[in-house]
Amino acid sequence: MARIPVDVEIEIDRFCNNVKQSTYTRSVDLALATILILKKIIGESKWSNASELITMIRSQAHRLNEGQPVDSITFNITRRILKIIREVSVRIIHGKNEGSDISLTLQAVLNDRATMLTMNDDEYENPDDNLQLKKKQQVQADLTESMPINSIESEVPMHILKPELMDDLNWYATDVELSVQNLAQQALAHIHANEIILTLGYSYTVERFFKYAAAKKRQFHVFILEHAPFFTGHKMAINLSQANIPVTVVTDSAVFAIMARVNKILIGTRSLLANGGLTAKSGTYNLALAAKNYNVPLLVCAPTYKFSPTYLPSFDPVMCNSFPSPENILSYESLFQSSLDIVVPMHDYVPPELVTLIIGSGMGNAPSYVYRIVSELYSAEDNDLERSQKKSSR
Structure with missing residues (x-):
């Protein structure tokens, strides 16, 4: 035993x-x-x-x-x-x-x-x-x-x-x-000279991706959405500027206005689902919709340990999210605090039809190919771990 x-x-x-x-x-x-x-x-x-x-x-x-x-x-x-x-x-x-x-x-x-x-x-x-x-x-x-x-x-x-x-x-x-380092080494294949690339907030994987291209003398400009109310985009801007990468911080509300100037979008993800969709930081869904309207390619950096065999429709979307304290939105000392319900979701779900390319630790793949990668990474009998957890919690 x-x-x-x-x-x-x-x-x-x-x-x-x-x-x-x-x-x-x-x-x-x-x-x-x-x-x-x-x-x-x-x-x-x-x-x-x-x-x-x-x-x-x-x-x-x-x-x-x-x-x-x-x-x-x-x-x-x-x-x-x-x-x-x-x-x-x-x-x-x-x-x-x-x-x-x-x-x-x-x-x-x-x-x-x-x-x-x-x-x-x-x-x-x-x-x-x-x-x-x-x-x-x-x-x-x-x-x-x-x-x-x-x-x-x-x-x-x-x-x-x-x-x-x-x-x-x-x-x-x-x-x-070494997965992030190996992923970053693909940067020269996706970042071309004098491009304007848009990203959202801070991502360690995306930061390494940009820095690798800059270290190889590739010239490009990065627009960074600030990702309110957490403003992690400011951290990304500081880190990239220290590597002599030209950056411009943009408010989240201006994403549609600047999309016509952007050559491509590069973002990170929290989890890549089996259908090619992904869960990423809040604001990503609006970003993806604007990119679709202007036909701007959306590239996602995802190491293989973020590939998940689950499907979001199988579970309650609230269960797949996290909700931090609303203190950043409205102070607890505010007069309106007792009369308002403030919800601060940390992540968005982006369907696969809004994603252009998945950049993994190997080579880039279309979202429709994610299911095949997942089947090679995991055994089918282990795909029920979440369902087992849900049953055990009842």
Whole structure:
């Protein structure tokens, strides 16, 4: 039976408190912290095989994501690590890596086992080759239907799985740590000379994207929407100006007026959904509508750990948002405070038809291709983590 030690439980509580207190200001920091806590769970907990490990991690996913929206980075990292566990398990059983598609690799394992059974079973020693082939195919079909992935995972013991799994997790952590840098290296392919590029508020990924292009002597001008009432655009303007990038801060209300002068829009995102839509900071939807009206391309910078297999229509939109204190809008000392209901949503949903290109850690893709990337990143059986959380909260 899988069991988590007390000291790891304390680490999990510390991680959850840090998330609730917004200690991780950058999304990449949250992603790396999630990988670290899951490595602690895997490395220091008691479990006997891959199946028990997967069950234990799934049981902790809701706890790690407590207080966050359903399409958070924590869920995505958890799904990816579960996929890595399954990949390593199948690789150990099969003896070689058939690629990233687990379904194909698992099918090869089942086919190999079926072939061995039919070769060793005297029942199928029939001179009629056609009949023997049909029986062999029937055994393969029966094995495929009767042996779920869990039975494959339960055959991989801890002492064999853990060393290879920890190596893969170290590689994955390095990949996440370098994801923003790798994404920024695509800047020269998307930012051309003397362009005017519009962005909204502050995004660490977008900042690195701009700075990489400027470091390569690419000349361009950045218009920055200030993103009221938080005014994070001012931080972006200061950081870019320090890198000698020409910037102009624009009020949010002027987005439609300046759109005719803009060559393209470059924004970050909190989460990229399976249908190609995205959740981003408030004001992005208005920005996308104005861009659509003027046929200005909208480019989204999204590292792979922000790709989520969820669909916003499956959940309450309020559940997928966060609402900070309205103090920035109206002071608590105001005379009108008691007679007004002030809602301050942090994020907007942007449908895929308003997005032109998704710039990931590899190459740019259309929003319609996101579902394929998601299917390669995660296992289908882990896509129900949010629904499981919703059921458990009832």
